[in-house]
Amino acid sequence: MKTLLRTRFRKFVAIVVLATGLISAALPEEFFEISKNMEIFTSLYKELNIYYVDGTKPGALMKTGIDAMLKSLDPYTVYYPESKIEDAMFMQTGQYGGIGTLVNTIEGKITITEPYEGYAAVKSGLLAGDVVLSINGKSVQGKTHEEITDQLTGQPGSEVELTIQRPGETSTRNIKITREEIKIPDVPFYTLLADSATGYIKLNGFTQTASQEVRSAFMDLKKRNMQKLILDLRGNGGGLLREAIAIVNFFVPKGTEIVRTKGKIDEWNKTYTAINEPIDTQIPLIVMVDGMSASASEIVSGSLQDLDRAVILGEESYGKGLVQQTKDLAYNSKLKLTVAKYYTPSGRCIQRLDYSHRDEETGAVVAKADSLIKTFKTKNGRTVTDGRGIAPDIEVKQEEGSHILASLVQNWVVFHWVTLYKTNHASIAPASGFKLTDSEYEDFVNYAKSKDFQYETGTEQIFEELKKTAREEHYYEGSEKQFDALFAQIEPKKEPDLIKFKAQIKEYLENEIVARYYYQTGRAQNALPMDPCIKRAANTFSAGLQPILQGPSNKN
Numbered sequence: 001m002k003t004l005l006r007t008r009f010r011k012f013v014a015i016v017v018l019a020t021g022l023i024s025a026a027l028p029e030e031f032f033e034i035s036k037n038m039e040i041f042t043s044l045y046k047e048l049n050i051y052y053v054d055g056t057k058p059g060a061l062m063k064t065g066i067d068a069m070l071k072s073l074d075p076y077t078v079y080y081p082e083s084k085i086e087d088a089m090f091m092q093t094g095q096y097g098g099i100g101t102l103v104n105t106i107e108g109k110i111t112i113t114e115p116y117e118g119y120a121a122v123k124s125g126l127l128a129g130d131v132v133l134s135i136n137g138k139s140v141q142g143k144t145h146e147e148i149t150d151q152l153t154g155q156p157g158s159e160v161e162l163t164i165q166r167p168g169e170t171s172t173r174n175i176k177i178t179r180e181e182i183k184i185p186d187v188p189f190y191t192l193l194a195d196s197a198t199g200y201i202k203l204n205g206f207t208q209t210a211s212q213e214v215r216s217a218f219m220d221l222k223k224r225n226m227q228k229l230i231l232d233l234r235g236n237g238g239g240l241l242r243e244a245i246a247i248v249n250f251f252v253p254k255g256t257e258i259v260r261t262k263g264k265i266d267e268w269n270k271t272y273t274a275i276n277e278p279i280d281t282q283i284p285l286i287v288m289v290d291g292m293s294a295s296a297s298e299i300v301s302g303s304l305q306d307l308d309r310a311v312i313l314g315e316e317s318y319g320k321g322l323v324q325q326t327k328d329l330a331y332n333s334k335l336k337l338t339v340a341k342y343y344t345p346s347g348r349c350i351q352r353l354d355y356s357h358r359d360e361e362t363g364a365v366v367a368k369a370d371s372l373i374k375t376f377k378t379k380n381g382r383t384v385t386d387g388r389g390i391a392p393d394i395e396v397k398q399e400e401g402s403h404i405l406a407s408l409v410q411n412w413v414v415f416h417w418v419t420l421y422k423t424n425h426a427s428i429a430p431a432s433g434f435k436l437t438d439s440e441y442e443d444f445v446n447y448a449k450s451k452d453f454q455y456e457t458g459t460e461q462i463f464e465e466l467k468k469t470a471r472e473e474h475y476y477e478g479s480e481k482q483f484d485a486l487f488a489q490i491e492p493k494k495e496p497d498l499i500k501f502k503a504q505i506k507e508y509l510e511n512e513i514v515a516r517y518y519y520q521t522g523r524a525q526n527a528l529p530m531d532p533c534i535k536r537a538a539n540t541f542s543a544g545l546q547p548i549l550q551g552p553s554n555k556n
Contacts, residue, residue, distance in 0.1 A: 041065075074338055074355040076324050082332040086153070091336075092240065092326070094184040094207035098153040099160065099177045101126060103145070106412050110140045110148055112164075113415070116182065117519035124177040126164070128516055129419035133172060134163040156181040168423045186210040189524035190217040192224055193534070198541060199226035200534070202524055203247075206239025206296040211246035218250065218279060228284040228541050230534070231300075234314060238295025241272075241323060241342070248303045249274040251310070253281055256345075258303050261323050263340035268323070284545050285310040286537045289390055290398065294318035301390045302344040308380040308549045311540060312392045314533055319352025319389035346376035348386035380550055393548055396536045402501040404494070405508060411453040414512060417444055422516045431514045431522035432529065441506050445498045 045065075049056050059081070066079045080088040090096050100119025101112055110132040115121040132140055135151045143151075152160060161176045186209055190201040199221035203214060218229070238244075241259075248258045256274045263269060287301045287310045298317050304310035323340040341349050353365045368387035376384050385391065408414050421440075428434050436444075470479070498505065507530060514526040528534055540548075 074322065076320075076322060077337045078335075079329075080334045080336070085332060085334060088326060088334050088336065092208060094186065094205060094209070096153055096182050097156045097158075097179050098182050099124075099126075099179055100182045101152075103132070103148055103152070105145055106415070110143070114515070115519070116184070117521060119182055120177050120180045122519070124175050126162075126175060126177070127166065127422070129167050129415070129422070130164040131167075132162055132164055136161055137163075154179050167419050183209070185213060187213040187217050188520050190221060191525070191528075192221060192226060193230075193528070193538070195538070197225065197227040198538065199229045200232065200528070201229065202232045203297075204236055206236070206243040208240060208243065210239065210243040211250075214247050215250065215279065222280075226283075228286075230286050230288060230537050231310075232288045233293045233297040233301060234288050234290040234533075235292045236294075236297040237292060237318075238297055238320065241296060241299070244296035244299040245272050245274075246276075247300055249276050250279045251281060251283075251285060251304065252278060252307055254278065256307065258345065259299050260343045261340040262343065263323075268340040281309075284541060286540060286545070287312050288314045288533050288537070289317045289392060290315045291318055291389075293390070294320040295322075298350055298390050299342060299344070302348075302350060305384065305390065305393065306345040306348075306376075306378050308378050308382065311394060311545050311548050312390060313394045313537055313540065314392050314396055315398065316391050316395075317350070317389035319350055319387070321349040321351030346378055346384055348374070348376045348384060350386055350389050352387060352389055382549075394536065394540060396533045398532070399504070402497070402504055404497040404501055405505050407453050408448060408505065409508075411451070413448050413451050413453055414509060417447050418509065418512045418516060420447075421513055428513065428517055431518040431525040434510055434514050434526060436506055436510055436513070441502065441509075444505075444509060445495065448498060449494055 045062070048061065049058055063079070063081060070077045070079060086096060099121045100116040101121040102114040104111055104113045106113075112121070112126050112128055112130040112132065114128055115126050132148070134140060135148070140148060154160065156179050158179050159176055160179060161174060164173050164175060166173060184205070184207075186205045186207055187201060187203055190199070192198065193200055199218070201214060201217045201221070203210065214231075218226075221229070241261075245258050249256075252258070252274050254274050254277050258272050258274060260271045261268050285304065287304055289297060289301050289312060293301065293314075294317065298320065301310075301312050301317065305312050321341050321343075322338045323342050324336050325339045327335045327337065329335055341351060343349050352367050354368055355365055358365055373385050373387050376386065378384055471477075511523055511526050515523040518525070
């Protein structure tokens with residue numbers, strides 16, 4: 001067996017050496033490094049697999065090496081072996097074959113956490129909170145999340161049978177589900193707001209149907225007499241460049257420059273303009289962004305800001321100014337790699353982190369230095385900057401979640417109580433008007449108090465640092481009682497905090513409950529009336545956008 005392996009590796013090495021030798025002869029001298037290191041890598045890989053004392057898994061070993069190599073570049077350059085090719089396709093299309101639900105491991109149990117509205121899981125009667133015991137007769141005990149996902153996905157039209165335990169029931173249920181083609185919508189929700197004149201479109205991604213879905217939503221709202229529009233890109237991590245360009249094209253004249261890309265090779269030095277007739281160049285437009293708005297979201301918001309076509313509202317965006325392309329590799333594998341940087345019409349690149357110049361000691365990626373930040377001008381002469389994402393024209397800070405709410409969510413206390421609530425209530429009020437009563441919130445408080453969950457506040461963390469410093473400087477010894485007394489004052493206490501942060505926790509509970517009855521659409525409907533960005537956008541429309549677009553950038 002080892003002789004056969006040696007023979008195969010020798011042939012492989014000979015082919016690689018020949019190929020790289022030809023590359024070296026045909027291309028500039030710097031490519032000698034590529035040839036040399038390919039030969040070294042091949043030799044090393046051969047020796048490891050033949051002589052390593054324990055058996056190796058050649059595929060896994062190679063994947064580890066590739067992943068480590070790509071990790072030294074940026075997090076967006078990713079290798080997909082054939083077994084993970086569906087992941088690469090899903091990122092581009094938003095489509096996969098499956099039952100349409102999120103699953104998670106909760107306290108050691110595989111649990112349905114959110115079925116998607118209108119898809120197979122919902123049609124078959126699966127509910128959030130259902131515990132999966134087996135799939136096709138085989139126990140899921142000890143299975144990883146990845147293994148469960150692989151078993152639930154599959155060819156549309158194929159069947160999968162789940163045995164589940166529903167909370168509140170003693171017997172199990174067997175549910176047969178026919179897999180479907182699941183398409184996660186880029187526009188999960190759109191509506192006219194309370195004034196009946198302001199349209200709202202929530203855009204969650206930029207897959208290959210994003211522009212089509214935005215257009216469809218826009219035209220429907222227009223038929224309903226929409227006079228102004230909010231495009232919500234908060235939490236949108238991006239996607240396809242062409243879809244971002246198409247969406248900007250809806251609002252700017254044909255021929256307008258939208259974005260430029262610059263790469264190492266001429267193929268990626270391109271200028272993209274609006275090639276189609278727009279659908280509306282006059283409608284007042286506000287685009288909402290936050291710290292999770294990235295990539296294609298920043299192309300849309302940055303271009304519309306540079307062209308003074310929209311007011312940007314919210315929080316500073318993520319700062320991803322890099323463009324990726326997917327390349328086909330051997331054996332049905334793929335490589336998604338960064339090929340260029342993009343520049344908005346003013347000429348700025350909003351990339352925040354410099355992956356090519358890491359900290360020499362730690363290897364950490366650092367943000368672009370303040371001294372290197374440059375200023376640019378929008379079409380109307382307003383000042384914008386590069387290297388820091390898209391800074392909003394109107395900043396609206398979101399309220400930070402309390403430590404106790406974070407702990408209630410992370411420890412699944414909210415999830416379990418909402419599951420009980422759904423079990424005990426056959427129906428609730430419409431999504432936009434649903435509210436918990438004070439007595440219902442009191443029920444939640446009593447439930448939460450009975451659960452074992454811990455959390456640490458920022459004050460506690462600072463206090464622990466203080467104690468540490470006091471010990472190092474010898475001020476702690478002899479002062480223990482004073483420190484203990486101080487800690488007693490700041491130590492988080494569940495019941496008082498459940499009351500102190502009632503408004504925040506109650507709002508979160510209401511949104512989670514609504515999602516159990518009305519799914520993702522209801523979640524969005526319920527959140528809108530309390531959204532501070534929506535309220536600020538309404539006030540901005542009332543005051544008019546032109547003073548902002550024509551004058552200096554407004555940061556208030």
